[in-house]
Amino acid sequence: MANNIHTIRTLAPRPWLHTFRHGRNSPHSHSLSITSLASVSPPPPPSIKEDDTDRPSVSVFNDTSQNPKPKTPYFPKRGQTLELVCESLAFKGKGLCKVTETGFVLMCDRALPGERFLGRVTRCKGNYAEVTKLKTLSPHLDAVDAPCEYASYCGGCKTQNLSYEAQLRFKEQQVRELMLHVGKFRDRHPEVGSIVKPIVPCANQFHYRNKVKLKLYIFSAVFCLVCALYVQQMEFSFSTQRWIPRELLEAEKGVGSDYALGLHAPGFFDKVLNVNKCLLQSEPANQVLLAVQDCWKHPRLGLSPYDVHSHAGFLKHIIIRTGRDGKSGRPEVMVNFVTSSYKLELLEPLVEKVSAINEVVSVLNNINTSVGSTSIGEEEHILYGKSTITEVLRGLTFQISANSFFQTNTQQAEVLYKLIEDVAGLKGDGSEIVLDLFCGTGTIGLSLARRVKHVYGYEVVAQAISDARRNADLNGIHNATFVQGDLNKIDENFGKNFPQPDVVISDPNRPGMHMKLIKFLLELKAPRIVYVSCNPATCARDLDYLCHGSVIITFALPTSPRSDLFSQFA
Numbered sequence: 024m025a026n027n028i029h030t031i032r033t034l035a036p037r038p039w040l041h042t043f044r045h046g047r048n049s050p051h052s053h054s055l056s057i058t059s060l061a062s063v064s065p066p067p068p069p070s071i072k073e074d075d076t077d078r079p080s081v082s083v084f085n086d087t088s089q090n091p092k093p094k095t096p097y098f099p100k101r102g103q104t105l106e107l108v109c110e111s112l113a114f115k116g117k118g119l120c121k122v123t124e125t126g127f128v129l130m131c132d133r134a135l136p137g138e139r140f141l142g143r144v145t146r147c148k149g150n151y152a153e154v155t156k157l158k159t160l161s162p163h164l165d166a167v168d169a170p171c172e173y174a175s176y177c178g179g180c181k182t183q184n185l186s187y188e189a190q191l192r193f194k195e196q197q198v199r200e201l202m203l204h205v206g207k208f209r210d211r212h213p214e215v216g217s218i219v220k221p222i223v224p225c226a227n228q229f230h231y232r233n234k235v236k237l238k239l240y241i242f243s244a245v246f247c248l249v250c251a252l253y254v255q256q257m258e259f260s261f262s263t264q265r266w267i268p269r270e271l272l273e274a275e276k277g278v279g280s281d282y283a284l285g286l287h288a289p290g291f292f293d294k295v296l297n298v299n300k301c302l303l304q305s306e307p308a309n310q311v312l313l314a315v316q317d318c319w320k321h322p323r324l325g326l327s328p329y330d331v332h333s334h335a336g337f338l339k340h341i342i343i344r345t346g347r348d349g350k351s352g353r354p355e356v357m358v359n360f361v362t363s364s365y366k367l368e369l370l371e372p373l374v375e376k377v378s379a380i381n382e383v384v385s386v387l388n389n390i391n392t393s394v395g396s397t398s399i400g401e402e403e404h405i406l407y408g409k410s411t412i413t414e415v416l417r418g419l420t421f422q423i424s425a426n427s428f429f430q431t432n433t434q435q436a437e438v439l440y441k442l443i444e445d446v447a448g449l450k451g452d453g454s455e456i457v458l459d460l461f462c463g464t465g466t467i468g469l470s471l472a473r474r475v476k477h478v479y480g481y482e483v484v485a486q487a488i489s490d491a492r493r494n495a496d497l498n499g500i501h502n503a504t505f506v507q508g509d510l511n512k513i514d515e516n517f518g519k520n521f522p523q524p525d526v527v528i529s530d531p532n533r534p535g536m537h538m539k540l541i542k543f544l545l546e547l548k549a550p551r552i553v554y555v556s557c558n559p560a561t562c563a564r565d566l567d568y569l570c571h572g573s574v575i576i577t578f579a580l581p582t583s584p585r586s587d588l589f590s591q592f593a
């Protein structure tokens with residue numbers, strides 16, 4: 024049938040692909056990744072005015088009635104203070120402001136759409152500049168009170184004071200923009216509905232993370248349009264440099280600026296905001312954090328935080344993960360201390376404290392001797408209880424090790440996995456082959472296994488693969504094969520060890536898929552591909568390649584490829 028034939032045309036190589044992968048500065052990357060994001064509520068035309076009553080150099084961008092328009096393209100200078108209006112939210116929840124006449128883009132953390140503010144230019148990066156907000160002049164349109172006491176400073180949740188409905192709206196808009204501009208999809212029949220289906224909100228906006236690790240952006244939860252899912256993991260870091268926000272300097276007078284346990288200050292790899300509680304994690308996980316905060320600085324214990332400059336010190340991170348027992352439904356908490364060396368006697372008092380909390384079933388010590396900030400250890404020691412925690416998903420029980428990926432929001436993972444199953448369009452007669460790429464602990468493949476002939480899962484982390492195999496056994500699933508391997512390094516032999524798949528699930532991490540894998544998928548001609556993503560930019564790029572790019576190849580699809588590829592975002 025003509026409608027079922029999808030032809031892929033040859034496209035010229037795109038330099039921005041390189042930029043996405045290697046983060047290189049290039050004019051292409053800027054124009055695509057920045058300007059494509061801005062589309063709504065253009066700010067009033069800019070004008071420049073020196074305002075010597077405020078700061079040495081203040082440019083006002085909004086009041087055109089009083090100020091002449093600039094004759095030449097405007098490029099701000101580092102240190103300059105500007106009055107800006109935020110138009111929309113861009114990647115990582117940064118507020119996007121634009122000089123309309125030149126299209127010059129300014130990005131500002133914590134600026135929210137509709138907000139008028141004074142900002143200082145901190146970095147000029149060719150096609151755009153970064154701005155730090157100094158003062159709000161008039162608030163944004165969807166302001167709510169942020170429930171977390173750290174919300175104004177923490178590098179984690181940057182949009183807590185934006186109503187959840189508005190967050191959803193901006194997230195959806197951001198994904199749509201990327202799909203149109205980077206993915207080069209078109210809304211052919213907008214009267215029927217967009218190719219990007221409406222976002223699925225999360226019932227719980229707080230206490231939803233089962234694992235808390237550094238670099239969490241509440242906003243990034245959006246990228247899989249099943250909201251509040253797939254945020255980067257976050258860990259609490261120990262630091263020799265406590266970060267005290269300027270606003271708190273007076274209130275915190277006398278508090279030492281050394282030794283902190285908490286979340287990294289935005290933009291600093293070495294400074295940490297001390298936190299006693301995080302609203303994203305479970306109550307028992309907060310008890311763990313507080314128990315550690317209560318004692319770790321006591322001189323009697325002789326514990327020292329790791330110093331990222333001198334590379335001296337012992338405590339690096341604490342990672343707290345919450346699951347639940349399959350039978351009782353009670354929370355199960357895993358506490359993983361990441362240290363620079365193995366010194367059991369130093370950790371013992373902390374282990375005693377946290378293991379006294381009823382829900383704690385596992386205390387581990389990952390030893391990481393590298394100078395980097397990674398939290399995966401070269402060796403792991405069990406200090407209390409078991410080496411895994413349990414989680415229940417789609418009626419299956421999963422055991423998860425400290426270093427294996429598991430969806431951070433279990434409740435939304437249920438929603439996502441149900442969607443994956445729906446769009447996979449399985450016949451359910453046990454005849455089909457599923458290829459589960461980037462399978463982690465095997466959760467997606469195993470949740471489909473009962474309806475298919477066989478699942479083949481590929482994943483780079485060895486611990487995740489052994490978890491996947493154990494999880495298959497635990498659930499009495501015998502038609503799943505899990506293989507450890509790096510999908511960025513596949514060669515021409517990849518694909519020879521499994522039969523032609525009927526459905527491919529691909530769930531890469533943020534950098535997306537390597538070109539080798541994309542090429543493999545194009546040649547594989549699987550009838551259906553479900554792409555699950557935590558980064559809409561790389562997802563849009565990969566979908567462009569999969570749907571419009573590369574070698575001349577014609578293959579049949581049972582239904583429209585676009586709706587298939589996008590329905591995961593429903």
Ligand SMILES: C[S@@+](CC[C@H](N)C(=O)[O-])C[C@H]1O[C@@H](n2cnc3c(N)ncnc32)[C@H](O)[C@@H]1O
Nearest residue numbers: 428461462463482483484509510511530531532
């Ligand atoms: C977003 S997670 C998805 C995991 C799993 N599909 C799930 O839903 O729980 C991405 C997974 O890809 C794995 N991964 C990252 N880079 C990889 C690579 N080059 N080759 C194979 N697996 C990789 C990670 O270890 C992680 O388990």
